Amino acid sequence: MPTKIVVLGAGIIGISSALAIQEAFDKDVQVTIIAENVSPNTTSDVAAGLIEPAEGKRAKEWGRLTINRIKEYINEGNLGAGEISGYWMQSKQEHPEWLDLMKNVRVLSNSEVTEIAKRPQHKFGLFYTTWYLEPTRYIDYCTKKIMENGAKIIQRKIENIDELGNDFDVIVNCTGLGSRVLFNDETIRPCRGQIVRVSCPQVRHFFMDDDYYTLINDNCLILGRTKDMDCWDLTIDKKSADKIIEGNCINIPSLSNAKIVSHNVGLRPWRTSVKLEKEIGKNNTPIIHNYGHGGNGISLHWGCALEVAQLVKSILV
Numbered sequence: 001m002p003t004k005i006v007v008l009g010a011g012i013i014g015i016s017s018a019l020a021i022q023e024a025f026d027k028d029v030q031v032t033i034i035a036e037n038v039s040p041n042t043t044s045d046v047a048a049g050l051i052e053p054a055e056g057k058r059a060k061e062w063g064r065l066t067i068n069r070i071k072e073y074i075n076e077g078n079l080g081a082g083e084i085s086g087y088w089m090q091s092k093q094e095h096p097e098w099l100d101l102m103k104n105v106r107v108l109s110n111s112e113v114t115e116i117a118k119r120p121q122h123k124f125g126l127f128y129t130t131w132y133l134e135p136t137r138y139i140d141y142c143t144k145k146i147m148e149n150g151a152k153i154i155q156r157k158i159e160n161i162d163e164l165g166n167d168f169d170v171i172v173n174c175t176g177l178g179s180r181v182l183f184n185d186e187t188i189r190p191c192r193g194q195i196v197r198v199s200c201p202q203v204r205h206f207f208m209d210d211d212y213y214t215l216i217n218d219n220c221l222i223l224g225r226t227k228d229m230d231c232w233d234l235t236i237d238k239k240s241a242d243k244i245i246e247g248n249c250i251n252i253p254s255l256s257n258a259k260i261v262s263h264n265v266g267l268r269p270w271r272t273s274v275k276l277e278k279e280i281g282k283n284n285t286p287i288i289h290n291y292g293h294g295g296n297g298i299s300l301h302w303g304c305a306l307e308v309a310q311l312v313k314s315i316l317v
Ligand SMILES: Cc1cc2nc3c(=O)[nH]c(=O)nc-3n(C[C@H](O)[C@H](O)[C@H](O)COP(=O)(O)OP(=O)(O)OC[C@H]3O[C@@H](n4cnc5c(N)ncnc54)[C@H](O)[C@@H]3O)c2cc1C
Pocket: 008, 009, 010, 011, 012, 013, 014, 034, 035, 036, 037, 038, 042, 043, 044, 045, 046, 047, 048, 049, 050, 051, 052, 156, 157, 158, 159, 174, 175, 176, 177, 178, 179, 182, 192, 193, 194, 195, 225, 265, 266, 267, 268, 269, 291, 292, 293, 294, 295, 296, 297, 298, 299, 300
C-alpha cells in the first residue's frame, strides 16, 4: 500500500509541495490535493512574479533554491519566466542580504541617481538583475507533472480538519490565508494588494520605490501596488488603480501611453515569518504546515517545497 498524503491548497505553495513530495518518493506515495480554489483563481495567480526573497537566513536559502529551480525552468524553454534588470530607488539606503542572490548588483552613483530620480524620496539607488516567474503558467506546468505522477485533485472547501478523518498518513497544510480559520492561527492576516496589468512594450527595465513598482512579465507590465493590512476586500478600487497608474507614470513617463490589460486584487497571506514545521495532530496524524509567505510566496516556493518533502521523509522512515 502506498503512503497516502493529502496536500491542502492548490496555490503555488500547495502545488509545488505536492510535486516535491512525489519527486522525493517516486511511486511510493499517493498524493491527493484538496483545495477550495484552483488556478487561475488563487492568490498566487494574482502575483506579479518578481523574485525577491524575504529577510533572514532561512528565507535566503529558500530563495537560492527557488532561483536554481527557475533557471532550470527557463533552460527547458518554458514560457513565463526570465531575467529582468532594473532600478530600485530608495529614500533610505538599503542593501538586504538577499541581494547576494542577484546578478549585476551595482550602487548607483550620485550623478546616476540625479538622472533617474523623479521624486524627492529617490535619494539612493541600486541597479540589479533578478528573475520573474508567472505563477499561472508555472502552476499549470507543475499541475501537469503531478497529474502524470498520479495525483488526484479534489475541489472542495474544508471547514474543519476533522473532515479528513483517518484517510491520510500525512497532512500538508498549504492553505495560505485559509489557515487563519482552519487552524485558528490568528497570527496570519490579510495584506490586500491591488495591481494593474498594462501593455507597453517599450519599457524594458523594472522600476521600484517605496510606494510603486513597474515589473515585467512575458507579455505585459505589472504596475503596483497597495499594501492594505487587515483588509479583506477583493473588489477593484478605482481610486487605488488611478493612484497606482499616476505614481508609476511619474517614475516612467512613457507609461502614459500604456494600454490597460486587467485590474487584479489579492490578499497576501501575511505573517511575521513563514510557518514551515511539523506537528502531531489529532488521531496522531502528522501535519506539516507550509503557509504565511506574505508578499514572497513565488520567490520562496521551491525551497519550501523541498523542505516539506524532507519533513515527510523524516516522518515516514
Ligand atoms: C498583488 C500581489 C502581488 C504579489 N506579488 C508577488 C511577487 O511579485 N513575488 C512574490 O514572491 N510574491 C508575490 N505575492 C505574494 C504571493 O502571491 C503569495 O505569497 C503566494 O501566492 C502564497 O501562495 P499560497 O499557495 O500559500 O496561497 P494561495 O495562492 O492563496 O493558495 C491557497 C490555497 O488554499 C486553498 N484553501 C484555503 N483555505 C481552504 C480551505 N479551508 N479548504 C480548502 N482549500 C483551502 C485555496 O483555495 C488555495 O487553493 C503577491 C501577492 C499579491 C496579492
